Amino acid sequence: MYLLVTAILGAVGWFLFRRWRRxxxxxxxxxxxxxxxxxxVLAVYLLSILAGAGVTRIMVGFNRSGWADLLMVAFFAVWxxxxxxxxxxxxxxxxxxxxxxxxxxxxxxxxxxxxxxGLAAGARML
Numbered sequence: 001m002y003l004l005v006t007a008i009l010g011a012v013g014w015f016l017f018r019r020w021r022r023x024x025x026x027x028x029x030x031x032x033x034x035x036x037x038x039x040x041v042l043a044v045y046l047l048s049i050l051a052g053a054g055v056t057r058i059m060v061g062f063n064r065s066g067w068a069d070l071l072m073v074a075f076f077a078v079w080x081x082x083x084x085x086x087x088x089x090x091x092x093x094x095x096x097x098x099x100x101x102x103x104x105x106x107x108x109x110x111x112x113x114x115x116x117x118g119l120a121a122g123a124r125m126l
Contacts, residue, residue, distance in 0.1 A: 052079035
């Protein structure tokens with residue numbers, strides 16, 4: 001039953017996408033290399049999320065609860081958002097990135113790394 005519903009929803013989504021795409025002008029910059037690079041960067045981002053989940057569980061352990069778990073949820077949220085910043089830095093785009101985003105070792109990096117270190121240390125102490 002779930003397979004049938006998935007197939008129907010996928011077919012409807014594909015039909016709507018093709019119908020919507022037909023009305024849009026084709027951008028010559030969206031080449032196969034563009035989509036390949038975007039896919040690689042997205043795959044690396046998803047792997048970093050998986051690594052963050054592993055680091056989160058290894059740092060606190062599996063049998064802890066209470067404040068340590070809440071701090072590790074915050075740690076994981078900061079990890080994912082910091083990864084999203086790097087995702088935005090590396091994704092190919094047709095517009096120039098803002099300067100606050102392109103500067104590595106800027107205030108966003110310092111803030112994220114301090115938050116990560118503080119949350120991890122706090123969770124280990126509890």
